[in-house]
Amino acid sequence: MPMHDWQKSSFSGEGAQCLYVAAPDAHTIKLRESDAPDAILTTTPANLKAFILGVKAGEFDHFVDG
Template identity: 50%
Template structure:
């Protein structure tokens, strides 16, 4: 795999809790967290967009 250009999320304020995203050459996205940089998740842009929209709309909020 070629080197990825990791970008830190603009919402990550503390160095110990940063989320990084990189675009891979195959059209997928890679996501990692600063505490576990060797653990990398991959997803598609559409799937990540759906997750972010759901979180913002509180679709995934805990129900009591």
């Protein structure tokens, strides 16, 4: 796995299931979860921003409402 400067989310605490983020360059964002560190999601800053704004706006709530 290529080396990146992974930053752990401050919301992850000390337990498992921690989210890590890396920005190897100005056009790439990489995300991984501590329980599956070899599974890396790669996106752009613009796409990640759109996703976060969508989550905050509730656009994906139907996936978890039961």
